[in-house]
């Protein structure tokens with residue numbers, strides 16, 4: 331293995347176990363998950379990411395990573411697993427919470443965790459688009475006033491329950507929002523928007539995610555019953571049958587590596603704990619193990635990234651939430 335720039339041979343990086351030909355794993359800090367072989371990153375992909383990190387370190391260019399997990403509503407086994415993993419590795423987490431189906435239980439679960447922040451994931455994650463359109467809750471299908479009223483209610487609802495843990499950060503369901511809504515967001519309390527990839531709105535601070543670990547195969551929807559136990563809507567039931575899977579671990583590592591080599595200062599990782607299969611958890615274990623203690627990597631809270639990029643009193647940084655009624 332050689333340095334990507336100089337060709338100087340380097341030993342296999344720490345954290346990689348060359349335990350079988352052509353593959354490597356990061357030694358897990360937690361008990362192995364079922365299907366350990368699934369989601370295993372190859373030695374080459376692991377080394378490439380390590381090389382890119384080393385290049386950033388040699389260049390004196392910090393790597394800032396942030397983690398956004400979508401569709402949180404209630405505490406549960408999957409959320410516990412995500413929280414335990416991130417807490418164990420000291421990784422801040424932004425949970426995009428669906429306000430309509432969330433309340434005291436989630437607030438109580440998150441309150442002791444000051445490195446967990448909450449963002450507003452629309453109002454009810456309800457699709458209002460026609461069957462021929464991509465799913466949208468915040469599209470142009472309804473009057474702007476109606477959508478704004480829902481979003482304002484969602485922000486206030488989560489602020490009530492999560493206090494300062496709730497950021498004035500809007501995460502549009504399905505990462506889609508009508509451009510005509512953007513100029514209205516500040517008047518209802520939002521200070522920034524987070525979507526995916528290169529989506530930009532000039533008039534609004536943006537903190538996007540860039541690497542989605544799930545291969546949605548076009549569905550990009552979660553069954554309603556996974557969120558609140560209510561009756562499954564017909565279109566969402568159809569979405570359940572659509573295949574989705576964790577993307578190949580090597581492909582994900584390669585995407586991250588490419589962003590590091592391209593000089594990207596901030597990279598957002600997008601996860602959905604409710605639909606994680608063993609490979610997804612295993613991928614996260616490997617990535618966290620590799621990056622969390624690397625000297626050039628800064629896993630950073632969304633509030634800190636936003637306050638650094640867009641100085642604004644709306645992003646006070648991490649504070650302990652005061653949860654009413656608890």
Ligand SMILES: [Zn+2]
Pocket residue numbers: 400401451455503504
């Ligand atoms: Zn969502």
